Each structure stands twice: as C-alpha cells, then as structure tokens.
Amino acid sequence: MEIKKILVPVDGSDPSERAFSYACAFAEKTGAEVILLYVVDADTLIYPVYRVSLAESDTSSIKKRGEDTLSLYANDAPEDVKIRQIVNIGVPGSSIIRTAEAEDVDLIIMGNSGKGSVSSFVMGSVSHYTVHHAKCPVLIVK
Numbered sequence: 001m002e003i004k005k006i007l008v009p010v011d012g013s014d015p016s017e018r019a020f021s022y023a024c025a026f027a028e029k030t031g032a033e034v035i036l037l038y039v040v041d042a043d044t045l046i047y048p049v050y051r052v053s054l055a056e057s058d059t060s061s062i063k064k065r066g067e068d069t070l071s072l073y074a075n076d077a078p079e080d081v082k083i084r085q086i087v088n089i090g091v092p093g094s095s096i097i098r099t100a101e102a103e104d105v106d107l108i109i110m111g112n113s114g115k116g117s118v119s120s121f122v123m124g125s126v127s128h129y130t131v132h133h134a135k136c137p138v139l140i141v142k
Contacts, residue, residue: 004033005035006024007037007108009038009039009109009110010037010073011069015110016110016111017111018141018142019109019140020073028078035084035086038085039091039092039096053121063089068084070086086090086103108130111127111141112125135139
C-alpha cells in the first residue's frame with residue numbers, strides 16, 4: 001500500500017506535536033503530503049451557562065487561533081515535506097473522520113488524548129473514536 005496523504009489532527013498539545021514530528025519523518029521517506037487539521041470544538045463556541053451561540057465575529061476569531069496554531073506547525077516542517085492546512089468547526093472525532101474521508105487520506109497519525117481513564121470514560125477519547133471509525137489505518141503516537 002502506498003501512502004500519499006497523511007492526516008495529522010493537532011491541538012497544540014505535546015502528543016500532537018510528537019505525532020506531527022513522526023508524520024514529517026514518515027513523509028520525508030515516502031514523499032507523502034501531510035494534511036494538518038485543527039478542529040475548533042463546537043462546545044467552545046457556546047457559553048456553558050447560557051448555552052447561547054457566540055456571534056459570527058467571535059467564531060472567526062476562534063477559527064483564526066486554529067489557523068495560527070497550524071501555521072506554527074507548518075513553519076516547523078522540513079522544507080521537502082508538502083503541508084496543507086485545514087481548520088474545521090465541529091465535534092473533533094467526527095470532524096477528523098469526515099476530513100479523512102473527504103481528503104481520501106491513506107493514514108491518520110495523531111497523538112493520544114492524554115486524558116486520564118476517568119475523563120476518557122466520561123468525555124470519550126478523540127483518538128479512541130478515530131481508531132474505531134476511520135476507514136484507513138490510524139497510528140497513535142504517545
């Protein structure tokens with residue numbers, strides 16, 4: 001199986017930085033394109049007390065923060081690695097799966113959630129969701 005596209009969901013955490021480094025090393029050897037994905041969690045767009053959606057100007061500033069985060073990653077990539085950046089707003093797990101399918105990626109490389117077992121049980125784990133719903137191989141980097 002030839003790997004041409006690698007999806008790397010990132011959030012600025014140490015595990016996602018390690019996943020990005022691993023994806024770049026893999027891409028250097030295979031010539032694959034790395035697609036960086038930052039998902040703005042839809043829950044961050046709602047005030048928890050009032051459950052009222054934020055204004056459009058507020059969502060654009062939140063999306064801009066995602067773009068800024070992706071730029072930091074892209075700037076650290078080796079020159080010979082092709083990087084593409086995508087910012088989505090939604091539920092992280094399902095957004096990763098939708099993006100992987102829409103982009104027809106061959107591999108997803110992502111960091112583990114870093115949550116404790118209780119938190120993962122209560123909130124669910126994005127990496128766990130991705131492993132169980134992706135149609136392509138998923139590599140979890142600790």
